[in-house]
Amino acid sequence: MANYIISTGQPIGAGAYQPEKVYVSYEPNGAITDLTVGVTFEIVFNIPDGVDLFNFKDNGVATIGSLVNGEWVFIDHFDVSYVPNGAITNIAPPTVTFDGAKKEFVVPADVPSFIFKDNGVAMRGLFVGGEWVFIDHFDVSYVPNGAITNIAPPTVTFDGAKKEFVVPADVPSFIFNDNGVAMRGLFVGGEWVFIDHFDVSYVPNGAITDLTGGVTFDGAKKEFVVPADVPSFNFNDNGVAMRGLFVDGEWVFAIQ
Numbered sequence: 001m002a003n004y005i006i007s008t009g010q011p012i013g014a015g016a017y018q019p020e021k022v023y024v025s026y027e028p029n030g031a032i033t034d035l036t037v038g039v040t041f042e043i044v045f046n047i048p049d050g051v052d053l054f055n056f057k058d059n060g061v062a063t064i065g066s067l068v069n070g071e072w073v074f075i076d077h078f079d080v081s082y083v084p085n086g087a088i089t090n091i092a093p094p095t096v097t098f099d100g101a102k103k104e105f106v107v108p109a110d111v112p113s114f115i116f117k118d119n120g121v122a123m124r125g126l127f128v129g130g131e132w133v134f135i136d137h138f139d140v141s142y143v144p145n146g147a148i149t150n151i152a153p154p155t156v157t158f159d160g161a162k163k164e165f166v167v168p169a170d171v172p173s174f175i176f177n178d179n180g181v182a183m184r185g186l187f188v189g190g191e192w193v194f195i196d197h198f199d200v201s202y203v204p205n206g207a208i209t210d211l212t213g214g215v216t217f218d219g220a221k222k223e224f225v226v227p228a229d230v231p232s233f234n235f236n237d238n239g240v241a242m243r244g245l246f247v248d249g250e251w252v253f254a255i256q
Contacts, residue, residue, distance in 0.1 A: 030059025062110030080105040086119025124169035140165040146179025184228035198226040206238025
């Protein structure tokens with residue numbers, strides 16, 4: 001069991017006080033790294049007041065510290081109960097597994113969301129407000145500037161009356177036109193965001209030429225400006241043929 005003490009705050013001059021903090025004992029297995037911003041570790045965790053959950057790695061293993069019923073507990077995975085309607089298949093990421101006997105997903109502590117199929121139906125597990133929830137689609141609010149057209153993939157639809165996209169649970173990104181302007185919806189950090197272009201950082205080795213797909217390059221910012229509906233583009237960097245690709249929510253670059 002972790003022990004913790006709440007500081008009372010100490011004067012530091014001119015009427016100012018240190019904020020209250022929580023000090024939580026923890027015996028690490030190795031180096032403590034990748035701490036949530038604001039939390040520090042030196043013999044004990046030093047946790048700002050008001051924080052009831054934080055992430056870190058212990059000897060490279062993703063771990064969560066959580067305040068549960070007044071006590072701090074530490075876990076490296078979740079055992080998430082789920083009663084399936086049929087076969088559980090196509091789990092991603094593959095670090096998540098399903099124990100059919102226990103009817104539980106085993107989810108690493110650093111995985112906030114995962115997809116799977118239950119009896120062939122695409123599903124998503126989401127860690128929201130300290131609890132796991134399961135959905136088969138998102139209802140994503142969006143106020144259009146004009147007609148919504150050219151939605152892809154076609155499994156995504158738009159309800160004009162509700163001003164909502166209906167997005168299957170296993171779709172992390174989709175494109176559409178709003179009043180003729182190419183747009184993209186992206187599931188990022190547990191929320192849906194909408195963009196009309198990407199600003200993609202790239203440090204060139206020389207002159208950037210022969211761009212395709214309506215993409216431009218800002219040499220001062222060292223950024224490609226990529227229209228939202230462009231999933232890949234070609235260019236030359238100092239005469240070397242290159243390709244930019246949007247893969248699993250990130251832009252990557254490879255030699256052609």
